[in-house]
Amino acid sequence: MTIRLVLAGCGNMGYAMLAGWLKSAKLEPSAVFVVEPNAELRQRAKHLGCRATADAAGIPADAVPDLVVIAVKPQVIREVTAQYKRFGDGRTSFLSIAAGTPVATFEEILGELAPVIRCMPNTPAAIGKGMMVVFSNPLVSDDVRRFVAELLSASGVVTTIDDEGLMDAVTAVSGSGPAYVFHFIEALTVAAEKAGLPTETAKLLAMQTVFGAASLASESGEEPGVLRQQVTSPNGTTAAALAVLMGGDRLTKLVTEAVEAARLRSIELGK
Incomplete structure (x- = not known):
């Protein structure tokens, strides 16, 4: 059987992406070979119909995959990537979803011929609602770029950047961003409870309001500022609340400070 893709790591993110690829028929299970040392995680990959092994040595000797996807934690990235050095002759491309690990690290381990995508x-990619930002080294062919974009689209929206240095900003905005939104839901829930609403009602109102507002912003075609103005009647309840959030650019400054802190930490972790 032909191996088109090797997935190194079948943890939460790797498994979610794999399930998306198969569910959307972007790949057939027979075209995927999973390498996962954890027996339980390896078994669930097999349940999807994929072949799986505990380490890279289990990949057939004559295999030349189109793509090796590195989906492991940054702490073990060097150790794991080194196991695939035999595919570094230029015929196989590499896709890493490890946060903070630069393309240069993979080039160092795999050799100067390896096409690498970060x-x-x-x-939210786990439910097909993710944001995927891609950077490729010059060795990645247009066909591989299209193939990877097609695969990643099963997990959400895909965009590219030409300057890898911007990945730290990407990490701070969309990588860490879901946590900011989750915390806003927490804060809105607390505020709702303090306003007298029962806990379950407060949770429901906070979560559905954020979900509905984000969906409207995505689907309406209007700028978020326009949508905000449409909700805000002069001297109304929304205006009173926004006077608190927007007074002195309070919320914008706070979020900007938070993103900058995350960006700087991303730079530190990548060294």
Whole structure:
């Protein structure tokens, strides 16, 4: 059987992406070979119909995959990537979804012929609602770029950047961004409870309001500022609340400070 893709790591993100590829028929299970040392995680890959092994040595000796996807934690990235050095002759491309690990690290390990793609996904990719940002080294062919974009589209929206240095900003905005939104839901829930609403009602109102507002912003075609103005009647309840959030650019400054802190930490972790 032909192996088109090797997935190195079948944890939460790797498994979610794999399930998306198969569900959307972007890949057939027979075209995927999974390498996962954890027996339980390896078994669930087999349940999807994929072949799986505990380490890279289990990949057939004559295999030349189109793509090796590195989906492991940054702490073990060097150790894991080194196991695939035999595919570094230029015929196989590599896609990494490990946060903070630069393309240069993979080039150092795999050799100067390896086409390398770096992707920063976020956790909503697990339900097909993610944001994936991609950077490729010059060795990646147009066909491979299209193939990878097609695969990643099963997990959400895909865009590219030409300057890898911007990946730290990407990490700070869309990589860490879901946590900011989750915390806003938490804060809105607390505020709702303090306003007298029962806990379950407060949770429902906070979560559905954020979901509905984000969906409207995505689907309406209007700028978020226009949508905000449409909700805000002069001297009304929304205006009173926004006077608190927007007074002195309070919320914008706070979010900007938070993103900058995340960006600087991303730079530190990548060294």
